[in-house]
Amino acid sequence: MSAAPDVQRATLLLDAKCELGEGATWCAQSGRLYWTDIEGAQLRRYDPATGRSESFGMPERLATFALCANPRYVLVGLASHLAFFDLESGTTQRIVDVEADLNTRLNDGRCDRQGRFVFGTKDESGTLQRVAGFYRLNRDLSLERLPLPAPAISNSIAFSPDGATMYYCDSPTREIRACDYRADGSIANDRVFTRLTDAHGLPDGSSVDSEGGLWNAQWGGARVVRYGPDGVETERVEVPATQPTCVALGGSALGQAGGKAALDTLYITSAYAELDAAARAADAFAGGVFVATLARLGVPEPLFQGSPA
Template sequence: MSATPRTQHTQHVPRASLAVDAKCALGEGATWCARSGRFYWTDIEGARLWRYDPRDGRSTNWAMPERLATFALCDDERVLLLGLATRLAFFDLTTGELQPIVDIEPGLSTRVNDGRCDRQGRFVFGTKDEASPVQAIGGFYRLGHDLALERLPLPSPAISNSIAFSPDGATMYYCDSPTREIRACDYGIDGHVSNDRVFTRLTDASGEPDGSTIDRDGGLWNAQWGGERVVRYDATGNETERVIVPTAQPSCVAFGGAQLGTLYVTSARVGLDAAALARDPLAGGVFVATPARRGLPEPVFLGRPRGSFAASRG
């Protein structure tokens, strides 16, 4: 993998446009549900789950019992796996019922942060330190189909992000945002992790790596917080394309639409003072672009709720 990526700029750099003026404090968790044709995301600091239907332009949101950092689609499309600040839980979209699964890092100054399902339908996520200054005391974890939690043997992050998996599932990508580098490791079908390495380092003067997604050609698209951009890296870690996002803090990306050819980008207002918000009125919105690539269907979590919650689902 390339530690100092070559940059291949093209003459035309696409520019994303506003789709939903949600004004989220901290939009994250960009996820397209191909079964329903809707886009989901979270406002972490607003403690709300959002859903947008591009067919009619309508948005819906649900209040959460605590900050919702990340989530995953489930085998039952009426259920989501939630990565709340302090715990994982199942959530019934139709009834609002919540079933706790496991607490995460109790006793530490951390919360759940970025997460994605691997190609085998297990949920992989990381945490971030909420102390100031942040310390690299968090971890990366995997929730299995049996709802058992295990810690992955990866370096402890201060702010975990960029979790994504290659099309064949054999490579996992992740980052600790303050390091300004994205890492990769070999990822076995059995979940074994090895050969941890630098995948790419950001070369722009500004910006940190945030949420990522993978296209069907194996390229990694990364939202770069503070950089007003999304950057695509090929499988060797070299930049091939970028999308300009007209807001300071793009946070996460996902491919959606009928042909998975629309790039959705979440963003945030947190940390911007009144003067900055006056210059950046679209901050916290959801943006869309149409790059010359297509995405992959989002894997769903294959574990199931237990007990009465499971019974109520049929």
């Protein structure tokens, strides 16, 4: 019989009131947390060293993003297209439209260990049609579709510490998948990694720790679950909000903590989207950002290696 998973509880860090907070990403270089309020069309940023919060308005809903090797820029996945956002000027530079012929929008995304941006889309019809896709924006800004099953709602994109395994999901299926992911970008051996066993909850955004464990926020389940590399649950973090959406492992900035980033803090975004008035009243901190201190460490999030023309 397997041991029961360790359980702890997250606490509120910011009552951010995001309608659809998502995309939690820790910047190890600056020691700041980034995330998006998709429906609010805002990129959010928080510095735990100073307590300062900032927001950057976007021309469309901001679905996903990646920090860039050039710290002036953020690669933004807007509802309809990819672009570079200039943090200094507040302007965007369009890169490429995505699925312009479909009723979809961009959704979840992460950089692979080679600095390419892998992301997915979601069906916007409201009927959960499996018409979306998974894509990769390469360093030369070329876009390619990945040979993975078409999802209704792409999520849980993450990469093992060595970059050799990619995780992803189609949220309504309630399973997280894995595939072999080679340095040349080819994909093989697509398979089920784990299935959710709780009565409620869908797999949403994920992040990987230094031991290869996958931390997954579970929408509607008020929890984050860690799965070992074998897909077996080892730990869970209860979240005081019904709809956690994404996680990032962060901590000190590089140059502190003896020159290394102490990535032992779990940051969790959440949402109040789809809650009626009564449910939102009962879910007082829905849309907030939560934290928990872990016994495990994260790995720095890869930076996108492409750059504006």
